[in-house]
Amino acid sequence: MRIGFDNEKYLKIQSEHIKERVSQFGNKLYLEFGGKLFDDYHASRVLPGFQPDSKLKMLMQLSDYAEIVIVISAVDIEKNKMREDLGITYDADVLRLRDEFESRGLMVGSVVITHYKGQESAKAFRNRLKRLNIKTYYHYLIDGYPSNVALIDSDEGFGKNDYVETTRPLVVVTAPGPGSGKMAVCLSQLYQENKRGIKAGYAKFETFPIWNIPLKHPVNIAYEAATADLNDVNMIDPFHLDAYGKTTVNYNRDIEIFPVLNAIFEGIYGDNPYKSPTDMGVNMAGNCIIDDEACCLASKQEIIRRYYSAMNKLVDGTCDENEVNKIALLLQQAKITTNDRKTTIAAKERAEKSKVPSAAIELEDGTIITAETSSLLGACAALILNAIKHLAHIDHQVKLIPSEMIEPIQDLKLTYLHGKNPRLHTDEVLVALAMLSLNDENCKKAIAQLPTLKGCQVHTTVMLGEVDRKIFQKLGVDFTSEPIKKK
Secondary structure: OOOOEOHHHHHHHHHHHHHHHHHHOOOOEEEEEOOOOOOOHHHHHHOEOEOOOHHHHHHHOOHHHEEEEEEEEHHHHHOOOEEOOOOEEHHHHHHHHHHHHHHOOOEEEEEEEEEEOOOHHHHHHHHHHHHOOOOEEEEEOOOOOOOOHHHHOOOOOHHHOOOOOOOOOEEEEEOOOOOOOHHHHHHHHHHHHHHOOOOOEEEEEOOOOOOOOOOOOHHHHHHHHHOHHHOOOEEEOHHHHHHHOOOOEEEHHHHHHHHHHHHHHHHHHOOOOOOOHHHHEOOOHHHHEOOHHHHHHHHHHHHHHHHHHHHHHHHHOOOOHHHHHHHHHHHHHOOOOHHHOHHHHHHHHHHHHHOOOEEEEEOOOOOEEEEEOOOOEOHHHHHHHHHHHHHOOOOOOOOOOOHHHHHHHHHHHHHHOOOOOOOEOHHHHHHHHHHHOOOOHHHHHHHOOHHHHOOOEEEEOOOOOHHHHHHHHHHOOEEEEOOOOOO
């Protein structure tokens, strides 16, 4: 993959910049971590070279005086919102994140359930956390948020929220995904701390949108596509333009909430140290782009993937047409179509000729491999076999898994497990390949190529089943599918 981002430089200058901000606010700073602190695969896709755990590594340098608060919205708990990159719900990810942070020596102080209005699912999750001895707090919906500053900045607004007890100078507020209410938690804590005589500070660390690249840069458009379900819109920061005469990029929720932050800071300090939402940020990612074209190309591919994902969700009934239409507009803004994804064209051409579901993969060197559904294998299973045979320099005519081995597995699926689809899925093919590799050198060579599929692109002409999706995720393959259900 063509590298467009200097990760080592990022780790160095980002940690230094956060330390500088901490020093500006005495002994208590609430640092909102936007996006994903851990496993930031979106950033690694649109900024090739960015490592998914970069922000975590940076934070570990501050571990001695930092603690983490994980935020989750009661609304997301109620609708079982998923992290698509991992295939797990947000509430499950809260527990995963806690385990991952603590395994790296980071302190997780508590969990805050936001947007709470008595949801039974939120109550059940809180009870589950209590049984695990995890401190849990409720933050409530506030009428007129974020515009009703008088109510928000009062005992009937932020004052009604549970006070989150923290013990360390730096409090990192993070969440499984966007829209969880991290900023509101930070602002609520500023209000609550002030009532207790503590002059706490606030800063924001959010990778996207990147403030010092153009508004319509593909990296920033890709962020809008990723948050289409939240109706996030990238905007020129009007406060920054007014204060400094400089054009910077932010997004609507930060700009909308800025008057609230301004009122709270003025109430605490008599003056706001920040003149704009951009001032609040500490993000240095824009300074670490070393190949703009590579990042543009990667971001355009991400926009297309997000479009297909939304189309698939629409068919499944898990999103509405507004989300699809918004990403369709973003495709136009980026001046691309789904045909700019090479695997889309290749898979459709194969399906047109074969008249059966087909799939295509683009390998690291640009080679396109295709496959189709047969009586023995699903298109994805056949695609993986074709790809790893090519990578292992095994002749295409060689059958790695003989049909006499596949047929008994099919019989098991239909006769004993009462399945309806006799074809082998990707996981079943890989297990069979692993068994054969004990005595077959070609199978052994083919399996050794699986790691090289990471970062490759796949498209299928029908929607993937859960098994195939999970296998591609585990292999690190980026996939898209036509919004057509298998028959």
